[in-house]
Amino acid sequence: MKSSGRWARAMAIVKDFEEKCGTTDAKLKQVADAMTVEMHAGLASEGGSKLKMLISFVDNLPTGDEKGVFYALDLGGTNFRVLRVQLGGKEGGIVHQEFAEASIPPALMSGSSDALFDYIAEKLANFVDEEEKIFHQPPGRQRELGFTFSFPVMQTSIDSGTLIRWTKGFSIDDTVGQDVVAELTKALQRKGVQMRVSALVNDTIGTLAGGKYANKDVDVAVILGTGTNAAYVERAQAIPKWHGPLPNSGKMVINMEWGNFMSSHLPLTDYDHALDVESLNPGEQIFEKITSGMYLGEILRRVLLRIAEEASFFGDDVPLKLKIPFVLRTPEMSAMHQDTSSDLRVVGVKMKDILEISNTSLKQRRVVVELCNIVATRGARLAAAGILGVLKKMGRDTLRDGGPEKTVIAMDGGLYEHYTEYRKCLENALSELLGEEIASSIVTEHSNDGSGIGAALLAASHSQYLEDKSR
Numbered sequence: 001m002k003s004s005g006r007w008a009r010a011m012a013i014v015k016d017f018e019e020k021c022g023t024t025d026a027k028l029k030q031v032a033d034a035m036t037v038e039m040h041a042g043l044a045s046e047g048g049s050k051l052k053m054l055i056s057f058v059d060n061l062p063t064g065d066e067k068g069v070f071y072a073l074d075l076g077g078t079n080f081r082v083l084r085v086q087l088g089g090k091e092g093g094i095v096h097q098e099f100a101e102a103s104i105p106p107a108l109m110s111g112s113s114d115a116l117f118d119y120i121a122e123k124l125a126n127f128v129d130e131e132e133k134i135f136h137q138p139p140g141r142q143r144e145l146g147f148t149f150s151f152p153v154m155q156t157s158i159d160s161g162t163l164i165r166w167t168k169g170f171s172i173d174d175t176v177g178q179d180v181v182a183e184l185t186k187a188l189q190r191k192g193v194q195m196r197v198s199a200l201v202n203d204t205i206g207t208l209a210g211g212k213y214a215n216k217d218v219d220v221a222v223i224l225g226t227g228t229n230a231a232y233v234e235r236a237q238a239i240p241k242w243h244g245p246l247p248n249s250g251k252m253v254i255n256m257e258w259g260n261f262m263s264s265h266l267p268l269t270d271y272d273h274a275l276d277v278e279s280l281n282p283g284e285q286i287f288e289k290i291t292s293g294m295y296l297g298e299i300l301r302r303v304l305l306r307i308a309e310e311a312s313f314f315g316d317d318v319p320l321k322l323k324i325p326f327v328l329r330t331p332e333m334s335a336m337h338q339d340t341s342s343d344l345r346v347v348g349v350k351m352k353d354i355l356e357i358s359n360t361s362l363k364q365r366r367v368v369v370e371l372c373n374i375v376a377t378r379g380a381r382l383a384a385a386g387i388l389g390v391l392k393k394m395g396r397d398t399l400r401d402g403g404p405e406k407t408v409i410a411m412d413g414g415l416y417e418h419y420t421e422y423r424k425c426l427e428n429a430l431s432e433l434l435g436e437e438i439a440s441s442i443v444t445e446h447s448n449d450g451s452g453i454g455a456a457l458l459a460a461s462h463s464q465y466l467e468d469k470s471r
Contacts, residue, residue, distance in 0.1 A: 010311035014367060014374075017303055020269040021378040027265065028385040028433055034263035035389025039256070044240045052257040055239065056205050056231070057158040058458060059247035062213040065090050066460035071143060071195065073124065073184075074452045076150040076203055077168045079103045080120060082127045085456040097453065100127050113175040117187035125193045144463055146199040146455030148206045149180055152257075158462050161200050199458040204231040205253055206454030211410025211447040213457050218408045220390055221447070224383060224422075225413030227285070228292040230258045232390055258386060259288030266290065267378060271302040278325070287386070291379040293330045293415040299375050301328040304355075304368070313364070314357050321355045328354060334419040337372035344369065373421075380422045384429035391434075391442065399438060410447035417446060 035051075042053030067089040074081045079101060086096040102123050108116050128143070151170070153161040160181050166172060175183060181197045188195050201209070208221035208231045220232040236242065236252045272290055275298060276282055279289070289295045305322045307313040314322075321327055332350050339346035344365035351357045351368065360368075387409060391397045396407045416423055431439040 006311045006313070010307045010313045010367070013303070013307050013311060014370065017269060017271070017371070018374050021267055021374050023267060023378055023381040023385075023429075025433060027267065028381060028388070028429065030265040031263060031382060031385040032388035032392060032433070034265050035258070035261060035386055036392045038261060038263070039389065039393045042256075043234070043238065043254070046241060048241075050260050050262045052255075052260065054155060054255040054257060055242060056201065056253040056255050057155055058199070058201065058205055058209070058253040058462075059158075059236070059249045059251060060461045061209055061233070061253065062457040062461045064093070064213060064216070066457065066463075067092075068460065068463070068465075069143075070456040070459045070463075071124075071128075071145040072148065072452050072454075072456035072459065073120065073145060074148040074203075074206075074455060075120070076148065078109070080123075081452055082124055083452050083456055084127070084131060085453060087457075087460055094453070099452065109169055110171045113172055113178065113183055114187070116172060116175070117183045118190060120184070121187035121191040121193060124188070124195070125191045128193060128195070141465060143195040144198045144459045144465075145195050146201060146206075146457070146459035147181065147184060147197050148201055148203055148452065148455040150203045153180065153200070153202070155200065158199055159197055196464065198464065199455065199462045201455055201458055202229075202231075202255055204229040205255055206452065206458070207410050207412045207447050208232070208253060208454065209458045209461075210452075210454035211408070211445065213454075214447070215408050215410075215445065217406045217443075218410045218445070218447075219394065219396075220387070220407065221410040221412070222383070222387060222416075223413040224292060224411065224416040224426075226292065226294045226415075228259050228288050228383065228413070228415075230256045230386065230390060232256070232394060234394075256390075259285045259292070261287035261386065266382070271299055271306075275299060275302060287382070291383045291386075293413070293419075295330075296375050296379055296415075297328040297330040297333040298326050300333050300371055301325075303371055303375075304328075307367075313367075314360075319355050319357050322357075330415065331418065333372050333375070334421070336368060337376060337419075337421050339369065376419065376422045377425050380425035381429040384426045384433060387430055388433050396442070397434065397438065406441050406443065408443045408445055411444050412447050417448075 038049045038051045042049035042051035066087045069086050072083040081099050081101045083099040085094060088095040108119055151167055152164040154164055155161040160179050162177055162179050163175050181200050185197055204221050204223050207223060211218035211221055222230045231253055233251050234254045236246045236250050239252060276289060308318045308322055332354055336347045336350050343362060347365040347368050348360055351360050427444055434442055
């Protein structure tokens with residue numbers, strides 16, 4: 001094939017990909033409406049939707065009045081953190097906070113439940129001992145801990161929940177089906193640590209709690225990182241599948257697990273279908289696979305591989321590195337997308353260092369940037385459509401009598417934090433979809449590391465020592 005023919009073929013593939021990734025405003029509104037419909041279905045019955053709409057048993061988010069010293073344990077993957085937060089009540093806010101981090105030895109990720117929880121309890125014991133010199137609990141008062149556990153859990157109360165399955169490389173069979181709070185509590189007792197686990201939460205709900213403490217207008221939290229999820233405050237009467245007594249607050253936080261959202265309106269391409277089929281969880285987490293950090297770079301790699309194979313885009317030989325799944329990570333994609341140099345030097349360096357493709361022309365580099373833009377734009381705009389769906393369900397997408405009520409969305413996650421183009425695109429799309437008037441009453445705020453602090457705040461708002469004001 002002559003080089004002009006090759007170029008035309010490559011351009012045709014890029015154009016076709018761009019069209020199939022299209023997210024017009026009309027399309028995004030269909031996606032948002034589908035999200036709202038699925039939310040209703042997931043709240044109506046267990047298994048009623050791809051959206052799990054899990055009841056978190058968090059019916060009291062922090063108010064800002066909480067006082068005392070509270071602890072948090074954040075187990076989200078191969079690292080875990082222990083935090084201590086000193087709260088000073090209405091005027092004081094967060095007086096003092098500190099944390100320690102540890103990684104979980106690989107052997108413990110597939111060992112026994114006791115071994116894992118004993119290791120964690122030991123680290124907690126060390127953390128508490130160091131500080132016991134400074135922080136004395138009042139006599140007769142137990143230390144209280146919020147436990148952020150970012151694995152699929154069937155929650156049974158604010159302080160209990162059974163592990164459905166491990167993810168993220170853990171495979172400890174004897175924990176599955178067990179109450180993870182009971183497992184941790186037994187380990188704490190074995191290590192002689194005086195501590196009560198007063199709240200079990202996932203990271204998205206931790207982010208919601210941390211956001212709410214900082215700003216009372218926060219009612220939604222969205223995580224866009226390696227994976228993606230959202231949580232929001234629902235009216236308890238609007239949850240048909242809830243059969244317990246209605247909480248005094250009249251509200252209940254819902255963990256949507258929205259990464260598993262699926263709709264015929266999602267603009268999926270052949271590359272997405274192939275990625276899904278070859279993934280560890282085929283047919284699951286489709287929304288996550290087109291919006292979140294774990295997958296954006298991989299979608300880009302698949303398109304680059306196709307133009308290399310079918311249009312000899314990088315010369316006669318297909319670069320071998322380009323055939324390795326997940327070799328191209330989203331942080332590298334973001335660096336290429338955001339390259340502002342006139343000769344796209346960063347793109348050239350990344351292509352050489354990661355894919356071993358040297359001496360790329362400026363013309364080729366521009367195509368790589370264009371593909372980054374297509375993948376990121378689709379992901380960001382779909383995430384915005386998801387948020388619109390949540391706002392619709394909450395009735396916050398229309399003007400209220402007496403002017404707009406302010407709604408703040410607490411955002412966290414590395415993708416949102418570090419991929420500036422993605423974040424700007426999401427925020428612009430959301431404003432565009434809401435319309436100028438309503439957009440002014442909807443605010444996205446970065447809630448940095450809300451999830452760790454959030455768990456400690458939830459331990460405070462669900463403390464056994466609270467005076468019964470609201471319950």
